[in-house]
Amino acid sequence: MLSCAAAALVLLGLGLALLWAPEDADQGISQKIFYVHVPVALTAYACFGWAAWKALRLLWTGDERYDLESYTGVHLGTIFGVLTLVTGSIWAKVSWGVWWSWSERQLVLFLILFLFYSAYFMLRYSLDPGPRRQRSSAVYALFGVVLIPISFLAIRLAEDLIHPVVFTRDGPQMSDSMFATFCVCFAGMLTLAGSLYRVELTGKRIDERVRELRELLDAEPVRQHVLTEVRS
Amino acid sequence: MSTGEKYVAAAYLVVFAAVLLYLVIISLKVTRLERDLAELTELARRRSDG
Numbered sequence: 001m002l003s004c005a006a007a008a009l010v011l012l013g014l015g016l017a018l019l020w021a022p023e024d025a026d027q028g029i030s031q032k033i034f035y036v037h038v039p040v041a042l043t044a045y046a047c048f049g050w051a052a053w054k055a056l057r058l059l060w061t062g063d064e065r066y067d068l069e070s071y072t073g074v075h076l077g078t079i080f081g082v083l084t085l086v087t088g089s090i091w092a093k094v095s096w097g098v099w100w101s102w103s104e105r106q107l108v109l110f111l112i113l114f115l116f117y118s119a120y121f122m123l124r125y126s127l128d129p130g131p132r133r134q135r136s137s138a139v140y141a142l143f144g145v146v147l148i149p150i151s152f153l154a155i156r157l158a159e160d161l162i163h164p165v166v167f168t169r170d171g172p173q174m175s176d177s178m179f180a181t182f183c184v185c186f187a188g189m190l191t192l193a194g195s196l197y198r199v200e201l202t203g204k205r206i207d208e209r210v211r212e213l214r215e216l217l218d219a220e221p222v223r224q225h226v227l228t229e230v231r232s
Numbered sequence: 233m234s235t236g237e238k239y240v241a242a243a244y245l246v247v248f249a250a251v252l253l254y255l256v257i258i259s260l261k262v263t264r265l266e267r268d269l270a271e272l273t274e275l276a277r278r279r280s281d282g
Binding site: 014018028029030032033036037040079082083086087090091093094192196199200203206207210213214217 | 234235236237239240242243244246247250251254258261262265268269272275276279
């Protein structure tokens, strides 16, 4: 059901962005990248935020299932992070004439956030599976969430920016049709992320159970042998 | 097609390609899990038979 909603919303958003939303007077056709770049970036933040929430739940309750949920959130956030950087670079090239600008705090802070969460996998796989790995990964995921508001607000703190400001205190600085298109695209990207999250989490859970089953079946002959030895 | 249109198409295609790649990876994972489960079922059946 969620997958169908995601497919419908993404296709509707695509249609609205390319066929219905008016062209921006300043940027022209290239502004259409906004409808994919910003929803993808906000979805990446949402995934990292979700991962941090699950990490907090793990540390609070000690329930092991939150570990896999937090890990899946970081996994998806990283994928959406890559897409944010790629689509942002394409937009930068067509608008500013460069693929990347190191002077833009927003871009650099997003890159730091992305690299921080990329390092999460190195930390996770450098430790043996168990409570220590779960706790360390959770603490790391929780620290990363601090970077989200900084990255999000950086654009408002910057003085000499070329990165456009669309959402201000006075509301969205765009026409109603543009804002409606953006909302559909954002809803589509969020439901797509939710759908992928469910698929990924189910896959990871089955993978874990298959591994446990294999270990149990491999250990069974040894257990039988030990029991025979003890009885004799 | 203008330069701007090419860049817009590229941005949308990148996201589409990523979702497609993700679906391919997931389908490969499901295939592997199916194979692993078949193998484990066979192993368990042999054990129960003696």
